Amino acid sequence: MSSWQVRHAAAAPFKYEELFDLHANEVPTEYRKLSSDGISTCMLPSGEKLLKVEAQVLEDLTHQAIVDVQHLFRPAHLQMLSNILKDPEASSNDRFVALELLKNACVSAGKVMPSCQDTGTAIAMVKRGTHVLTDGRDEEFISRGVYKAYSEGYLRYSQVAPLSMFEEANTKTNLPAQIDMLSQHGNTYDVLYIAKGGGSANKTQLLQKTKGVLNDKAFTDFVTELVQGIGTAACPPYHLALVVGGLSAEQNLKTVKLASCKYLDGLPTSGNKLGRAFRDLEWEEKIRKLSQELGIGAQFGGKYFLHDVRVVRLPRHGASCPVGVGVSCSADRQAKAKITEEGVFLEKLETDPAKYMPDITEQSLEKGGDIVKVDLNKPMEENLKYLSQFPVATRLALTGTIIVARDIAHAKMQDMLDSGKGLPEYIKQYPVYYAGPAKTPAGMPSGSFGPTTSGRMDQYVDTFQAQRGSMIMIGKGNRSKDVTKACQKHGGFYLGSIGGVAATLSAKSIKKVEVLDMEELGMEAVWKIEVEDFPAFVVVDNKGNDFFKKWSKEAAKEPEADSFFDEAKNFFHGLDKDQNGKLDVNEIMGGLQITKDKAEKLVKQFDVDKDGMIDVKEFELMLLKSDAFKEQLHS
Numbered sequence: 133m134s135s136w137q138v139r140h141a142a143a144a145p146f147k148y149e150e151l152f153d154l155h156a157n158e159v160p161t162e163y164r165k166l167s168s169d170g171i172s173t174c175m176l177p178s179g180e181k182l183l184k185v186e187a188q189v190l191e192d193l194t195h196q197a198i199v200d201v202q203h204l205f206r207p208a209h210l211q212m213l214s215n216i217l218k219d220p221e222a223s224s225n226d227r228f229v230a231l232e233l234l235k236n237a238c239v240s241a242g243k244v245m246p247s248c249q250d251t252g253t254a255i256a257m258v259k260r261g262t263h264v265l266t267d268g269r270d271e272e273f274i275s276r277g278v279y280k281a282y283s284e285g286y287l288r289y290s291q292v293a294p295l296s297m298f299e300e301a302n303t304k305t306n307l308p309a310q311i312d313m314l315s316q317h318g319n320t321y322d323v324l325y326i327a328k329g330g331g332s333a334n335k336t337q338l339l340q341k342t343k344g345v346l347n348d349k350a351f352t353d354f355v356t357e358l359v360q361g362i363g364t365a366a367c368p369p370y371h372l373a374l375v376v377g378g379l380s381a382e383q384n385l386k387t388v389k390l391a392s393c394k395y396l397d398g399l400p401t402s403g404n405k406l407g408r409a410f411r412d413l414e415w416e417e418k419i420r421k422l423s424q425e426l427g428i429g430a431q432f433g434g435k436y437f438l439h440d441v442r443v444v445r446l447p448r449h450g451a452s453c454p455v456g457v458g459v460s461c462s463a464d465r466q467a468k469a470k471i472t473e474e475g476v477f478l479e480k481l482e483t484d485p486a487k488y489m490p491d492i493t494e495q496s497l498e499k500g501g502d503i504v505k506v507d508l509n510k511p512m513e514e515n516l517k518y519l520s521q522f523p524v525a526t527r528l529a530l531t532g533t534i535i536v537a538r539d540i541a542h543a544k545m546q547d548m549l550d551s552g553k554g555l556p557e558y559i560k561q562y563p564v565y566y567a568g569p570a571k572t573p574a575g576m577p578s579g580s581f582g583p584t585t586s587g588r589m590d591q592y593v594d595t596f597q598a599q600r601g602s603m604i605m606i607g608k609g610n611r612s613k614d615v616t617k618a619c620q621k622h623g624g625f626y627l628g629s630i631g632g633v634a635a636t637l638s639a640k641s642i643k644k645v646e647v648l649d650m651e652e653l654g655m656e657a658v659w660k661i662e663v664e665d666f667p668a669f670v671v672v673d674n675k676g677n678d679f680f681k682k683w684s685k686e687a688a689k690e691p692e693a694d695s696f697f698d699e700a701k702n703f704f705h706g707l708d709k710d711q712n713g714k715l716d717v718n719e720i721m722g723g724l725q726i727t728k729d730k731a732e733k734l735v736k737q738f739d740v741d742k743d744g745m746i747d748v749k750e751f752e753l754m755l756l757k758s759d760a761f762k763e764q765l766h767s
């Protein structure tokens with residue numbers, strides 16, 4: 133048989149199967165009808181029915197969808213928050229964050245304050261039926277709806293246009309929107325609307341792996357590192373999506389986005405030889421459990437780093453194995469819509485989130501951790517001294533004045549320093565909060581005003597603190613090792629504010645907002661705010677402790693040396709040549725480079741259990757009793 137015959141004899145018969153079969157385990161969506169206006173049908177001579185959709189319908193539907201997702205949540209998302217409050221295994225910090233997120237949902241359901249100050253990039257993923265007739269300018273009319281929602285509501289404009297490679301300007305409309313148009317058979321017009329925040333989008337990653345990762349051990353190790361590397365800057369608890377395979381990198385990442393929005397929940401749950409996409413329920417559960425054991429929790433320690441997980445397995449080229457991961461954050465903002473001959477329908481989101489608030493008081497959440505009140509109007513040095521008594525993860529209630537400044541304001545302050553002008557007094561006198569408000573509704577002190585990702589300001593910390601600026605910083609997410617070092621060197625603190633609760637922070641804790649400096653920067657200006665019982669947690673203290681350290685990649689590469697005792701242990705294991713967990717006279721003599729006499733004397737003095745050797749506890753005792761040894765250890 134020739135090689136041509138071999139190749140063709142081996143081919144399987146042609147069979148078409150949809151790659152993404154969303155109906156295999158269809159989960160029903162509850163819709164509300166918006167209108168029937170602008171919808172009509174007509175018949176073709178062939179007897180096929182066409183659905184005619186007026187352009188205004190697309191504009192109105194998009195406007196309503198964006199307004200809804202900015203203020204309302206899916207019932208399932210709220211139920212998950214409510215479940216955290218009822219779980220006795222949840223940490224008190226988990227429960228506190230969950231309660232704040234539920235309160236936030238109640239405030240934003242009033243449809244004035246958006247649930248988060250980052251009102252995101254508007255995304256519309258459209259599937260237009262082949263028998264649907266529009267005027268063809270769908271993208272333009274969808275954009276008009278986005279414009280209306282952002283310009284009329286108290287939403288923030290986040291889109292910046294590149295004027296040249298390095299010059300950018302805010303478009304002041306939140307346009308452009310991302311609009312993806314696909315076609316499908318039939319006469320239905322389907323859309324998935326998403327408002328995706330920057331911090332949340334930044335957690336999306338693509339890794340080009342190989343088949344080497346496709347076995348239980350390697351995959352578990354890989355996924356554990358991947359999940360803990362996501363960090364908390366995108367306001368957990370997350371809905372996590374992991375996609376393994378894909379016919380291209382872009383297909384993988386689009387699947388991540390759709391899976392994180394629960395759009396692919398109806399997929400089959402097993403693979404087949406045609407290569408269909410499927411959900412791997414077993415790995416979804418394994419990853420959820422694994423995340424609980426990490427201990428990161430809902431931002432400040434505990435069990436609820438993730439609400440849930442979607443794992444989708446896709447076919448792939450044999451020489452390429454893309455793996456994509458992404459999250460939907462605490463601003464879990466998406467809604468499905470459909471236009472049929474019956475009318476225009478939008479997914480029903482929860483308008484009464486209060487019903488998910490269990491019968492629980494803040495006092496009952498306080499078990500396991502006192503709330504420390506901090507008066508920010510006291511002198512900075514006094515507050516630094518006060519804070520230094522509390523360990524990381526301590527819950528605080530801040531009252532007083534805070535300065536709000538973010539990226540551009542920090543860059544400008546750096547310029548002032550570089551040009552010899554020095555830092556403004558306000559950044560030395562008060563704590564700095566990394567945030568930027570959404571628009572302020574009439575009659576209210578502030579628009580939605582939640583924290584932004586602090587990591588972007590890491591580069592300024594050492595320099596500013598050397599001038600006694602930014603001594604107390606407030607933001608969300610983890611910081612780099614350099615920030616921990618700077619705080620240790622200069623006596624500073626980094627406090628974590630809860631991400632994803634911007635509406636409630638503004639409604640409850642922010643009493644006054646005024647522009648203080650750099651007004652020309654708009655949302656990025658320097659603001660002065662007055663807060664009352666503003667919730668925060670000690671994340672980095674002035675002693676070199678970082679709450680997030682054990683989950684950071686940097687830490688994984690470094691030996692742990694958190695305390696004198698950790699160092700002692702490392703030192704002990706270095707001396708224990710035969711690795712029997714005990715040090716004999718020879719090991720002490722060689723390791724510490726002392727005479728045999730001295731080594732014997734030490735063993736005699738500290739060998740509490742009289743077995744002729746020093747174990748690790750005895751070694752610690754020996755070090756504690758001897759300043760000389762401590763010095764030797766550190767040298």
Ligand code: SF4
Nearest residue numbers: 248329331366367461
């Ligand atoms: S909840 Fe956090 S990550 Fe999500 S959009 Fe708001 S600030 Fe960004």
